[in-house]
Amino acid sequence: MTVKLDGTTAEVLNADPLVIKNQKSHFHIHSYGGWSKFFVGLREGKLLATRCTNAECDEKSLWLPPRCECADCWHATEWVEAPTVGKVYTHSTVLYPGAPFRASTPCPLISVEIEGVCTKLMSYLKEGDPEIGMPVKAVFNTENPTNTILDLSWVPA
Amino acid sequence: MIRFGPRNLRIPRFEKPVYVVAGGLTDFRKKYPEKNSSQLCTEALRMAVEENDLKVSPEEVRRMVNWCVYSQFADHFGDQLLAAAKIHDYLGFDPLGNIEVKTGGATGGSSILSAAQAVASGYADCVPVIGWERMDEVPTKVGNAYIASAACKDFESELGWMYAAYYALMAQRYQYENKVPRETLAQIACKNHEYACYSPYSQNPGKYTIEDVLKNEVVADPLSFLECCVMSVGAAVLFLADEETAYKMTDQPIRLTAICGGTHTLRTADRRHMPILLLPNETEETYKDYFSHERTEWPGFSSFLASRMAAYLAYNMAGINDPVEDFDILETHDAFTISDIQTYEDIGLRPYGRGREFIESGDAYFEGRLPTNLSGGLIGTMHAVGATGIWQVVELLWQLQGKWDKFHADPERWTRYGKKKPDDFRSLQVEGAKRACAISHAGTGSHVTCAILEKP
Incomplete structure (x- = not known):
């Protein structure tokens, strides 16, 4: 049996200590699973939230980010269209983001x-300068969707 | 709204007393190509067994160990799954059992908690906790993205790939509710960068003015670079033991009277409100005027429920009534200046809304009532994530043993890391320190541990 290398090499960045460059290029096949409805909804211009269906559960508000199962009772939730207007609870302008x-x-x-929602969804302001308390309305990136949370953004209402 | 059941807030208990007996560190650097992770862990371990005035030889320590805990935050930084197994073998601990703990930024604290549980239950009686992180294999921007993959990848990471931004969101809300002068936040950065000047282990020492911090470039509004923790490479080791073993190993063991953990949502978004969980030094009266037009709920984005929970359990476990009075020294997880002020309130140094007074009053300084982050903190000295919570307790161990000078003031300590002891060096040994506290913290408050150490 004879084994041959494929001919590729690791680039040497430093001689002593020996520092090499390991090339990484792979992608992940990621499923949104039960949350898919939310992301598909963004492409269709809808903001979909969830509500617990258990009549005995105390939490009657909407969850956004959605949950297919309730955090308080583990029962199934139902999908509901959330209001597409809200107020800025807080903000921060990013100048040095991470690589991707x-x-x-x-x-x-x-x-x-958002009224009737028990959480405070993180998003970004597409136009204008943010201020706490400022009324905003949702806009949806339906033209060329990224199929990520970036397809939802807000503008001053 | 979060509701507790009657047993949810049960105060934890150790079946046997737990002691901290020895600690070791490497220095911390942005890049450390000279030594691989296995070597860094060995170096910290050797300092623990060779330089802590133990009554037993390093070889005898090796024969006493019966369980190991490993502490590393992110496999993808080191690009090595099961790195703990590689290091366990490298240190020659096979075939003893081990466990690797991962709770983000609080990994070090959680690892000590895990080791303490082993000792307190009688499962083991001599346990090294070995922590490290190697954050120099990727450029800083990729490193920030790696850290942000410890936020929710479906709903939050894409929004900036930058943890500083998630903290900055809380900072803006905290400022809206509490209006802390920017100068006060900058004071924390100046203090910790300065204390880092007296540590041979530190990565980012410097004497800055408040003006320097305020003029510094902004990462995510309002946080500037000088107000954010560093990204580091390095290791830390701590030995825990039961009482009999501890006194066999050293004449100066320090008792770990409590270490407790709390959690809260990984997504800041998902925090729901609840009544304020009161610490022993607070009553409902403390907060009768707290809520207002701006302060509509608790914990909101201004407070860390996980920190409050950890402190609630640990204070009740260790019999702490007033942290500023009862502790002589404190290490907080100062990942950002703003989170430090939030933590002052969460752990009861001041009531909610008044955290700024802890720094403004001078309490937090070496000369103050509760010197905080004399190590230089995460802003000045290091944040090699898996090592961080362990390093904090190593520094406190040396303080309580009266050995701070031995591990910081000897010029040889500086030359071994290729540094020169500064001419204006000053000792930060807190004379007669008896009781100390360390806070280890992850995410935007996803996991927090509170450890309390006491001289027996």
Whole structure:
């Protein structure tokens, strides 16, 4: 039996200590599973949240990010269209994002307070300068969707 | 709304007393190609067994160990799954059992908690906790993305790939509710960078003015680079033992009277409100005027429920009534200046809404009532994530043993890391320190541990 190398080499970045460059290029096949409805909804211009279906559960508000099962009683939830208007709960403008960030900077991140929702969804303000308490409305990237949470953003209402 | 059942808030108990007997560190650097991770862990272990005035030889320690705990945050940074197995073998501990713990930024604290549970239950009586992180294999921007993959990849990571931004969201809300002067936040950065000047282990020492911090470039509004923790390479080791073993190993064991953990949502978004969980030094009266037009709920984005939970359990477990009075020294997880102020409130140094007073009053300084982060903290000295919570307790162990000078002031300590002891060096040994506390913290408050150490 004879074994041959494939001829590729690891680039040497430093001689002593020996430092080499390990090339990494692979992708993950990621399923949104039960949350798919939410992301498909964004492509269709809908903001879909969930609500617990257990009549005995105390939590009657909507969850956004959605949950297919309730955190308080583990029962199944149902999908409900959430209001597409809200208020800026807090914000921060990112100047130095991490490497894979797909939007331009400066990018104002916002957490959005929506009536009837028990959480404060993280998103970004597509236009304008953010201020706490500012009314905003959702906009959906339906033209050329990224199929990620970036397909939802907000503008001043 | 979160509701507790009657047993949810049960105060934890150790069946046997747990002691901390020895600690060791490497220095911490942004890049450390000279030594691989196995070597860094060995170096910290050797310091623990060779330089802590133990009554037993390193070889005898090796024969006493009966369980090991490993602490590393992120496999993808080191690009090696099961690195703990590789290091366990490298250290020659096979075939003893081990476990690797992972709870984000609080991995070090959780690893100590895991080791303490082993000792307290009688499962083991001599346990090294070995932590490290290697964050230099990728460029900083990729490193930030790796860290942000410890946020929710479906709903949050894509929004910036940057943890500083997630903290900055909380910072803006905290400031809206509490209006802390920017100068006060900058004071924390100046303090910790300065204390790092007196540590031979530190990565990012510097004497900065408040002006320097305020003029520094912003990462995510309002946090500047000088207000954020560093990304590091390095290791830390701590030995835990039961009482009999501890006194066999050293004349100066320090008792770990409590270490407790709390959690809260990984996504900041998913935090729901609840009544404030009160610490022993608070009553409902403390908060009768707390809520307002701005402060509509608790914990909101201004407080860390996980930190409050960990402190609630640990204070009740160790009999702490007033942390500022009862502790002589404190190490917080100062990942960002703003989170440090939030933590002051969560662990009861000041009531909610008044955290700024802890730094403004001078309490947090070496000369103050509760010197905090004399190690230089995560802002000044290191955040080699898996080592961080362990390093905090190693520093406190040396403080309580009265050995801070031995491990910081000897010029040889500096030359071994290729540094020169500064001419304006000053000792940060807290004379007569008896009781100390360390907070280890992950995510935007997803996991927090609170450890309490006491001189027997």
